[in-house]
Amino acid sequence: MNRTKRTLALLLALLICAPQAGTAMACSWAAYNEGEAAIVGRTMDWYEPDSAVAKGHGRGVKVKAAETPNALEYTSKYASIQIHSFGDIVIEAMNEKGLQCSILFLDGSELPYALPDRKDVNVANFPGYVVSNFATVQEVVDSLANINITPVSLSTIPGPGGAALDYKPENTPLHFAMVDATGDKAVIEFVEGRIKLYHGKDFDAMTNEPNYDVHLYLESCGYQPNGSNLPADRRARAKQFLVDMKLRGVKDQKRALFAMRGLVSSVWAGTEQVDQIENEVYPTIWAVLADQKAPSYYLWRYNAWDTEYYDFGAFEKDKPEVVVLKPATPPAL
Numbered sequence: 001m002n003r004t005k006r007t008l009a010l011l012l013a014l015l016i017c018a019p020q021a022g023t024a025m026a027c028s029w030a031a032y033n034e035g036e037a038a039i040v041g042r043t044m045d046w047y048e049p050d051s052a053v054a055k056g057h058g059r060g061v062k063v064k065a066a067e068t069p070n071a072l073e074y075t076s077k078y079a080s081i082q083i084h085s086f087g088d089i090v091i092e093a094m095n096e097k098g099l100q101c102s103i104l105f106l107d108g109s110e111l112p113y114a115l116p117d118r119k120d121v122n123v124a125n126f127p128g129y130v131v132s133n134f135a136t137v138q139e140v141v142d143s144l145a146n147i148n149i150t151p152v153s154l155s156t157i158p159g160p161g162g163a164a165l166d167y168k169p170e171n172t173p174l175h176f177a178m179v180d181a182t183g184d185k186a187v188i189e190f191v192e193g194r195i196k197l198y199h200g201k202d203f204d205a206m207t208n209e210p211n212y213d214v215h216l217y218l219e220s221c222g223y224q225p226n227g228s229n230l231p232a233d234r235r236a237r238a239k240q241f242l243v244d245m246k247l248r249g250v251k252d253q254k255r256a257l258f259a260m261r262g263l264v265s266s267v268w269a270g271t272e273q274v275d276q277i278e279n280e281v282y283p284t285i286w287a288v289l290a291d292q293k294a295p296s297y298y299l300w301r302y303n304a305w306d307t308e309y310y311d312f313g314a315f316e317k318d319k320p321e322v323v324v325l326k327p328a329t330p331p332a333l
Helices: 003-015 123-133 137-146 212-220 231-247 253-267
Strands: 028-034 037-045 053-057 062-064 073-075 080-085 089-095 100-105 119-122 147-150 174-179 185-191 194-199 284-291 296-301 308-311 322-324
Touching: 028 100, 028 174, 028 231, 028 253, 037 089, 037 100, 037 253, 053 123, 053 308, 062 123, 073 123, 080 123, 080 296, 089 123, 089 284, 100 123, 119 123, 123 137, 123 147, 123 174, 137 147, 137 174, 137 185, 137 194, 194 212, 212 231, 231 253, 253 284
Parallel strands: 119 147
Antiparallel strands: 028 037, 037 284, 053 080, 053 322, 062 073, 080 089, 089 100, 100 174, 174 185, 185 194, 284 296, 296 308
């Protein structure tokens, strides 16, 4: 990065600590893969509860990936557990092969123009497309040359004070993080109408504003977090946990599950914690740990003490249907 780019990056980084209008800072994602351990932790932070529902998607389910004339239509190759938020948005998903994908919020996104020789996949359901069709991150990355990621309106989703979000469809403010069972990872953003891809095992933590390259710049400068719920601080705290886990030789799944629960707690936004930018409260309304080895989800909600547990034994993987899953008691570790 040359001096001009470093200066711009630093200025953008400073903006995350300055008041901004209309910026939502929400959600954290981190993936740990070391030895036998392969786990993802993510939080879902928003102004109001979303009544998220875990659904089991069997193999052979027919899907139309967008509401456009050029929509991709596919039949699911892999069974998956998908967490549906605010209706039909697939906010979180993992398949039977351990490939996991998350949607997080990113203000300032600008989707590419759709090309007529590519099929359309709705941006709000991209994780469902990923886990239904692929076993590895590399396969997903290769598929990007064949699809358009198309916008949606978020006008039905409540923002601060209950007001509807008013983003233009082409600025659908979302980005993605994903990881497979081998530890290969990718972050996908939409910057100035182009896909910006970060692909490799080192891209193991993501939050929100500003763009991911600024977070990487802060990391390269040795940025040290404080206790705020600003995105830079949440990501830096997650990175500290991941680095410490590797330094301490955490390589078995049981030990890593407990460690990652601590990581999730470190980025959990309290129900009364005020965001320093918007002067609003948007707590962590739920969070998950995704066990990629024995594919399953542990889920916590902001208003309940119990842990919900979902695995692939809760539905018939070979049956081409989508079923709402009932939470089970987590297995003893």
